[in-house]
Each structure stands twice: as C-alpha cells, then as structure tokens.
Amino acid sequence: MDVDLAVMEDIRLTDPEKKVLQQEASLPSLYCQGCWECLGQCVARLPIPDLMRAYMYVYDYRNLGMARDLVVSLALPSRVCEDCSSCPVICSVGFNVREKIRDIARVREIPSEFIV
Numbered sequence: 001m002d003v004d005l006a007v008m009e010d011i012r013l014t015d016p017e018k019k020v021l022q023q024e025a026s027l028p029s030l031y032c033q034g035c036w037e038c039l040g041q042c043v044a045r046l047p048i049p050d051l052m053r054a055y056m057y058v059y060d061y062r063n064l065g066m067a068r069d070l071v072v073s074l075a076l077p078s079r080v081c082e083d084c085s086s087c088p089v090i091c092s093v094g095f096n097v098r099e100k101i102r103d104i105a106r107v108r109e110i111p112s113e114f115i116v
Helices: 002-009 015-026 048-059 064-073 097-109
Strands: none
8 A cells, every 4th residue: 555655645747658648648549538529419419428338338348238228218219310311410539420329229129138
C-alpha cells in the first residue's frame, strides 16, 4: 500500500509518459466515448449513447444479456434507422452511427432463453 500511495506524492507525468498517452489518444476507438454530441442530431430522437453502450456490452464485454436487457428497456420503434434515407448524425470519433444502431437493435429479437 505504501508503494501505491507513494505515486500520489508526485503525480506529474514524465515526457515519455505524456508521449505514450498522446499516441494512445490519437488511435481510433471502437466504442463510444460518451461525448453526447450525437444527442439532438437524430430526427427519431433515439437514445444513441445508450445504444452505443449496448454495442459495447456485446462487442467488448461479450455480454449479450446485458445488451439485450438495455436495448429492450429503451422501447425503440420497430423499424430502427430504416426511415431515414441518410443518417444526419455525425459522430465526433467517426462512427457510422446508423450501422452500429441497426446492428445492436437486432439483439432485442433474440429470445431470452437463448441468452446465457
């Protein structure tokens, strides 16, 4: 515990540590960063951050049950992302929002008895 607490005595980053963090920050992300800039852009007013969280549950946590429970709780329209000819949502990290939403919305159709 003393070693862990000693880190707090000087929390300044060294130049090499800063460089590593900058390199990591410049890599494209696979998951939503939670900036919420997408809210208000969707004409259907879909809860995009929640849907992106469900996407992360499936593709990062490998927890289909959590994703399904979340998506079902959102009471989405039956035809998600099918009414727009083009998606007006511009993601700050460059995700194809419509593609990800259409992908994750499918989990609500999986019968719960098939999810372990």
